Amino acid sequence: MPKVTFLPDNITVEVAQGENLLRAAMAAEVHISATCGGRGVCGKCRVIVEDSEGWREGGLPSRANSKVEHDGNPQRQDPELGLISNSYGNLTEEEIQKGYRLACLCTVEGDVTVRIPVEARRGEREVLERLKEAAAYGVMLTEEDVASLVKGVTVDPAVKKVYLEVAKPDLANNADDLTRLRQAAKAAGYKELEVDFLTLTNLSEVLREQDFKVTATFLKDHHNLHLVRVEPGDTTKSNLGVAFDIGTTTLFVQLLDLNTGEALSSASDYNPQISFGEDVITRIIYSLKGDGLKKLQETATKAFMKLATEALEKAKRKSEEISLVSAAGNTTMAHLFLGVSPKNIRQEPYIPVVTHWPHIRPQEIGISNLASGSQVFMVPGRASYVGGDITAGVLASGMYNSDKLTLYIDVGTNGEIVLGNKEWLMTCACSAGPAFEGGSIKHGMRATIGAIEQVRINWEDHEPMILTIGNKPPAGLCGSGLIDSLAELFLAKVIDPRGKFHKNLETKRVREGKSGWEYVLAEKEMAATDYDITITEVDIDNLMRAKAAVYAGITTLLDNVGVGVDQVEEFFIAGGFGHYLELDKAIIIGMFPQIEGSKVKFLGNGSLMGARLAAISAEMADITHQIANKMTYLELSVDPAFMERYTAALFLPHTEVSRFPMVEKLMLQS
Amino acid sequence: MPVETVKETYTGKVREVVLGSGEGEVKVGGQTTMPFYTFEGDMPNKPKIAMEVYDETEEWSDWAKEPFADVIDDPPSWAKKCQDTYKTDMVTLQLRSTDPNGSNTSADDAAETTKKVLDAIDIPLIVMGSGNIEKDQEVLKKVAEVAHGKNIAIGPAQEDNYKAIAAAAMAYNHKVIAQSPVDINIAKQLNILITQLGVSADNIIMDPTTGALGYGLEYTYTIMERLRLAALQQNDDMTNMPIICDLGLETWKTKEAKVGVDEEPTWGDPKTRAITWEAVTANSLMMAGADILVMRHPEAIKLVRNIIDSLS
Numbered sequence: 001m002p003k004v005t006f007l008p009d010n011i012t013v014e015v016a017q018g019e020n021l022l023r024a025a026m027a028a029e030v031h032i033s034a035t036c037g038g039r040g041v042c043g044k045c046r047v048i049v050e051d052s053e054g055w056r057e058g059g060l061p062s063r064a065n066s067k068v069e070h071d072g073n074p075q076r077q078d079p080e081l082g083l084i085s086n087s088y089g090n091l092t093e094e095e096i097q098k099g100y101r102l103a104c105l106c107t108v109e110g111d112v113t114v115r116i117p118v119e120a121r122r123g124e125r126e127v128l129e130r131l132k133e134a135a136a137y138g139v140m141l142t143e144e145d146v147a148s149l150v151k152g153v154t155v156d157p158a159v160k161k162v163y164l165e166v167a168k169p170d171l172a173n174n175a176d177d178l179t180r181l182r183q184a185a186k187a188a189g190y191k192e193l194e195v196d197f198l199t200l201t202n203l204s205e206v207l208r209e210q211d212f213k214v215t216a217t218f219l220k221d222h223h224n225l226h227l228v229r230v231e232p233g234d235t236t237k238s239n240l241g242v243a244f245d246i247g248t249t250t251l252f253v254q255l256l257d258l259n260t261g262e263a264l265s266s267a268s269d270y271n272p273q274i275s276f277g278e279d280v281i282t283r284i285i286y287s288l289k290g291d292g293l294k295k296l297q298e299t300a301t302k303a304f305m306k307l308a309t310e311a312l313e314k315a316k317r318k319s320e321e322i323s324l325v326s327a328a329g330n331t332t333m334a335h336l337f338l339g340v341s342p343k344n345i346r347q348e349p350y351i352p353v354v355t356h357w358p359h360i361r362p363q364e365i366g367i368s369n370l371a372s373g374s375q376v377f378m379v380p381g382r383a384s385y386v387g388g389d390i391t392a393g394v395l396a397s398g399m400y401n402s403d404k405l406t407l408y409i410d411v412g413t414n415g416e417i418v419l420g421n422k423e424w425l426m427t428c429a430c431s432a433g434p435a436f437e438g439g440s441i442k443h444g445m446r447a448t449i450g451a452i453e454q455v456r457i458n459w460e461d462h463e464p465m466i467l468t469i470g471n472k473p474p475a476g477l478c479g480s481g482l483i484d485s486l487a488e489l490f491l492a493k494v495i496d497p498r499g500k501f502h503k504n505l506e507t508k509r510v511r512e513g514k515s516g517w518e519y520v521l522a523e524k525e526m527a528a529t530d531y532d533i534t535i536t537e538v539d540i541d542n543l544m545r546a547k548a549a550v551y552a553g554i555t556t557l558l559d560n561v562g563v564g565v566d567q568v569e570e571f572f573i574a575g576g577f578g579h580y581l582e583l584d585k586a587i588i589i590g591m592f593p594q595i596e597g598s599k600v601k602f603l604g605n606g607s608l609m610g611a612r613l614a615a616i617s618a619e620m621a622d623i624t625h626q627i628a629n630k631m632t633y634l635e636l637s638v639d640p641a642f643m644e645r646y647t648a649a650l651f652l653p654h655t656e657v658s659r660f661p662m663v664e665k666l667m668l669q670s
Numbered sequence: 671m672p673v674e675t676v677k678e679t680y681t682g683k684v685r686e687v688v689l690g691s692g693e694g695e696v697k698v699g700g701q702t703t704m705p706f707y708t709f710e711g712d713m714p715n716k717p718k719i720a721m722e723v724y725d726e727t728e729e730w731s732d733w734a735k736e737p738f739a740d741v742i743d744d745p746p747s748w749a750k751k752c753q754d755t756y757k758t759d760m761v762t763l764q765l766r767s768t769d770p771n772g773s774n775t776s777a778d779d780a781a782e783t784t785k786k787v788l789d790a791i792d793i794p795l796i797v798m799g800s801g802n803i804e805k806d807q808e809v810l811k812k813v814a815e816v817a818h819g820k821n822i823a824i825g826p827a828q829e830d831n832y833k834a835i836a837a838a839a840m841a842y843n844h845k846v847i848a849q850s851p852v853d854i855n856i857a858k859q860l861n862i863l864i865t866q867l868g869v870s871a872d873n874i875i876m877d878p879t880t881g882a883l884g885y886g887l888e889y890t891y892t893i894m895e896r897l898r899l900a901a902l903q904q905n906d907d908m909t910n911m912p913i914i915c916d917l918g919l920e921t922w923k924t925k926e927a928k929v930g931v932d933e934e935p936t937w938g939d940p941k942t943r944a945i946t947w948e949a950v951t952a953n954s955l956m957m958a959g960a961d962i963l964v965m966r967h968p969e970a971i972k973l974v975r976n977i978i979d980s981l982s
Contacts, residue, residue, distance in 0.1 A: 498863065
């Protein structure tokens with residue numbers, strides 16, 4: 001991997017070939033001012049190329065691609081240099097020839113040394129001591145990693161398509177159509193079928209359409225085998241499933257090939273039910289009024305169809321090919337998706353109608369254009385506030401089958417936490433609010449193109465360095481950008497440990513806006529928006545409450561079991577963060593206890609992954625029932641210690657800073 | 671077989687804070703044990719009484735006013751009487767009249783009163799604002815200014831106005847009273863925030879907010895006890911400040927201290943009842959760890975003094 005050295009700090013970092021130079025600086029914890037998200041507009045991230053692989057033979061290219069010579073050697077093309085400038089932005093010809101480049105517009109191709117000029121640097125800052133390589137980011141799991149987490153999972157979905165050649169009837173073999181179909185199925189290993197009546201109404205035509213060659217769809221349901229569909233010809237190749245994560249704030253859909261287990265495409269969006277209330281409680285209340293329940297259900301099923309259609313279009317497939325939907329959501333979201341009243345989830349003793357759902361026909365919940373005979377499988381939940389999304393996450397993490405003491409944390413609108421191993425599982429839920437998904441944040445957004453995902457703030461002049469997803473003009477802040485902002489504002493002493501702005505700083509970035517005090521991350525001239533992108537004191541309050549709830553939940557669960565953080569051998573962190581959730585930033589704000597990075601794995605959307613596994617494997621779907629039954633539920637609302645732990649955590653990083661030695665050290669430096 | 675007394679040993683120590691100036695200096699805190707557990711550690715300074723002086727006494731019952739009838743409209747004389755006649759350790763000037771929801775007297779008036787009270791006494795002075803977030807910042811800044819050199823304590827500095835009040839205390843070398851709403855975490859957080867402003871931890875006195883007997887006293891009691899245990903057992907240097915309990919005001923506004931025989935004929939003599947109420951409240955808080963007791967009635971104070979003397 002190419003090495004990039006930043007002068008004058010003389011910090012070297014190895015990056016993947018093709019990495020953006022500004023991102024390389026971020027990875028090296030080297031501050032270069034940058035406010036436009038990395039599209040060459042603000043012109044602040046100037047660096048001077050001091051040395052570059054290929055330099056000796058090559059020399060530096062110029063805008064005019066011209067006559068500049070170095071060491072008397074002829075000009076060479078960009079790609080042969082260690083650093084490629086894709087554009088020079090607003091640099092002058094003279095600057096370019098002097099070796100100035102805009103970091104955000106450069107990609108690293110080989111070893112390179114750059115100097116950060118004084119004006120872009122401003123303010124010394126000691127290198128943040130990372131928790132070690134893996135520690136900084138935790139380990140972001142790849143598809144293969146996830147597959148290997150669940151040992152021995154083979155593609156064997158509950159809904160299967162089988163090509164059958166049914167015997168043609170004649171006067172000698174005059175058995176009825178179904179009997180002959182049964183015989184063909186039996187020969188293929190599918191015995192003792194329960195037959196759905198609806199398959200019979202047009203069976204005679206279906207059998208005869210392609211000369212008694214048909215494809216039968218079987219549903220394996222615990223011990224029974226159902227015949228749910230018969231199609232003419234061989235359609236075994238078109239057996240699609242959909243994994244559906246029903247989040248309170250965000251919905252995710254993944255289109256699956258049930259024959260291979262492969263994910264074909266995906267789509268996501270905010271849950272449109274948000275307009276009826278941001279959290280589960282307000283939605284439950286809405287569902288009790290008039291036709292509220294019906295409205296909420298229709299909104300959910302429509303949103304599902306919209307996302308499924310989007311995913312189908314991306315993969316160029318049809319909705320009639322979908323024979324299985326595997327959905328995971330918290331208990332309230334599951335009730336609302338299926339149109340079952342969640343009324344008693346809200347009131348003590350918090351009782352849902354059902355946690356282990358029967359198989360459901362999509363038509364029964366108003367979804368009509370999937371394959372006939374298709375099924376909806378709901379991943380079972382444990383309790384009113386620990387739903388199928390958590391069961392799915394526990395499945396995806398493999399912790400239910402692990403010897404190691406594992407802590408699973410799902411940071412969503414509700415923070416759910418599971419502790420245990422293959423012997424036992426204990427779980428609790430705390431209300432974090434939608435802040436980490438960009439909800440209830442003035443300029444919050446989901447982790448999509450243009451979202452600010454990484455932030456550094458200079459300790460001296462309080463200028464920001466921001467990176468956006470896709471290096472596009474900033475449009476708002478996603479969860480990881482918010483966590484970064486909170487940590488950086490705190491370390492740069494722009495806010496106090498309660499999250500209140502210091503109002504006497506010499507910077508224009510802290511100001512009193514229409515919604516109170518705020519910090520300007522990107523001026524509108526630099527942004528994709530026609531307003532400045534800021535983080536307000538109210539946003540910070542919401543983030544503080546969210547992180548305090550997560551931390552209090554984790555510590556309450558650990559204390560109840562009598563286990564210290566150090567005894568936990570593996571941590572899985574799930575949630576809809578961007579690609580760059582930095583573990584140490586989450587520790588700096590006191591959201592997670594100080595844990596070793598090498599023990600941490602970021603699972604991404606655990607709920608979706610689990611739903612996918614349950615879709616492609618009937619065995620995995622069965623295991624979800626076992627997991628849900630195995631989890632012991634701890635009700636935090638009746639635990640008086642939880643509230644107190646929450647108040648203690650409403651401070652940066654925590655009222656007891658000694659629990660965070662790393663942060664204590666950083667605070668002394670800053 | 672001889673019985674061995676079980677003893678706790680502590681590693682921590684409550685900070686010793688000095689109030690007042692010159693001959694009139696008084697020390698509070700400094701103990702290495704729970705209240706009066708002198709067999710387990712040292713208690714160099716007994717709890718101190720800081721008698722109340724008001725700049726306004728509307729709605730006071732006759733038996734509350736009685737001892738101060740001759741001085742009740744003149745805070746400096748009142749303060750002097752507390753010092754000379756009742757031998758109080760310190761005086762607490764309660765600036766009730768500055769409350770914008772009440773008489774709303776000016777910060778300058780408050781400063782003037784403070785100055786006169788300071789001139790009348792030699793013992794340390796504590797000045798408490800009305801508790802109004804906005805107004806206290808203005809009032810206590812002026813108070814701090816006129817009291818420069820006298821090493822007084824000003825408060826209450828709360829979560830939402832601690833910056834201005836702590837800055838005023840720091841600028842004129844006074845002590846700051848950090849008030850938290852009966853919450854151990856906020857008490858500690860406020861101490862951290864105030865020290866981060868540059869105020870030395872040795873210049874902070876904690877006010878955990880006091881409930882009177884029957885009005886949440888047990889909550890305050892628990893918080894105080896836990897603060898003290900954190901200081902002594904865990905050596906926590908952000909909870910080891912001396913504790914002040916502003917209990918006179920709380921006690922005397924209870925129904926039990928206010929109503930007469932006409933309203934509650936079965937409750938006995940109202941004066942005895944009110945005095946007992948204050949004394950029991952003060953005694954309980956002292957057992958929980960109070961270093962400064964802000965009290966009103968001389969008879970109640972006498973009762974509490976007897977307990978302090980007999981225990982130490």
